[in-house]
Amino acid sequence: MNTKVTIIMYHYVRDLLNSRYTEIKGLDINLFKEQIYFLKKNYNFITMEQLIDSIDGKFNLPSKSVLLTFDDAYIDHYTNVFPILANNNIQGSFYAPVKALTKHKVLDVNKIHFILASCNDKNLLVNKTNVILDRYREEYRLGSNEYYYKKLAIPNRFDPAEVIFIKRLLQVELEEKLRNIIVDELFEEFVRMKENTFSRELYMNEDQLKTMRKYGMHIGSHGYDHYFLNSLTEEQQYEEIKKSFDFIQSIGADPDYLTLCYPYGEFNDKTKKIAKQLNCKIGLTTNVDIADYRTENCLSLSRLDTNDIPKDKSSEPNGWFKKA
Ligand SMILES: [Zn+2]
Structure with a gap:
């Protein structure tokens, strides 16, 4: 059988x-x-x-x-x-x-996909992220920007180093509250759409x-x-x-x-x-x-x-x- x-x-x-x-x-x-x-x-x-x-x-x-x-x-x-x-x-x-559908939210993992797809210059994205990290370094007791980049920016067969850095930093490395803050800020700057509207289209x-x-x-x-x-x-x-x-x-x-x-x-x-x-x-x-x-x-x-x-x-x- x-x-x-x-x-x-x-x-x-x-x-x-x-x-x-x-x-x-x-x-x-x-x-x-x-x-x-x-x-x-x-x-x-x-x-x-x-x-x-x-x-x-x-x-x-x-x-x-x-x-x-x-x-x-x-x-x-x-x-x-x-x-x-x-x-x-x-x-x-x-x-x-369920929540994304019924409350018209966008999953962080999807926000990250569309941030990456909205910004051709991935170095610019890394720089913007570093500026935000600088702002929260003390409050969240963060390591240095070099520390995170060295740890996370390891290219694989699908993505270059900058992309892996963004994905791993914002999906896993930082604590959830800070991840959400940074993702939302980048989403607003690069995707430039309201989350509610974007969710209904996605x-x-x-x-x-x-x-x-x-x-x-x-x-x-x-x-x-x-x-x-x-x-x-x-x-x-x-x-x-x-x-x-x-x-x-x-x-x-x-x-x-x-x-x-x-x-x-x-x-x-x-x-x-x-x-x-x-x-x-x-x-x-x-x-x-x-x-x-x-x-x-x-x-x-x-x-x-x-x-x-x-x-x-x-x-x-x-x-x-x-x-x-
Ligand atoms: Zn899923």
Whole structure:
């Protein structure tokens, strides 16, 4: 019996060339379509409910099963992805950060993406950040600017040193309160839009989620505040997860098929304990592998990134296909 499924993770899916922010790291719609054709040709699409039924012994997973997941409930998913999936009779699973959607906030991680995409000169951005750090150095007992740059500005295969510096400083290194202050200041200066307005343009709204649910899409939890769950106490984690499950059920999610996609892929044993207690069936991580519920815990299944799968319908399948 097959217990393996290729779960693919997507974030932005948009008409990049014609968008206002051409630098945003996303998947172009045409490449998304090509990838769908490639998957149709080589894999078997299943639904999240079929995966859960299969774990419960009520469904047989076909070989080369594939499942598509979309994080953060971007409007891209409603406008660009949903029609393509609906036309091809494919189910997607959508993971909404509740507070961003319902209170019209913008996640810090998204603010940082758009700050970076709005400023061509990344050195200017580093300099501006350093000026703000100077202002808060005493109050927050910060190290020197050189200390942070040396520690954090390490380029990787995706980003140059300046970009990694901004991302790591503002996503992890500084304490949350100061991170928010700096991100908001840079957002105001470079993106120049009100957070409320920007949020309404960036994310889906509740009605759009409800519509997708009505058309057979799966809606799961992505936390309330999109926190690193492993950085919270057990009580805080419970609040985060409970509130997000209440929300998705209010827009039509089936209480017998609750799923949770961990923000930033981060979780710990407490997270899994709470998820189980709240009747959650599937937990999705960002560990890069083919998911297998025989060897992995159902509450910490691996996923591949869209970039791990060919984006050309005539491509030969790659190594992940053989593992699937
Ligand atoms: Zn997310």
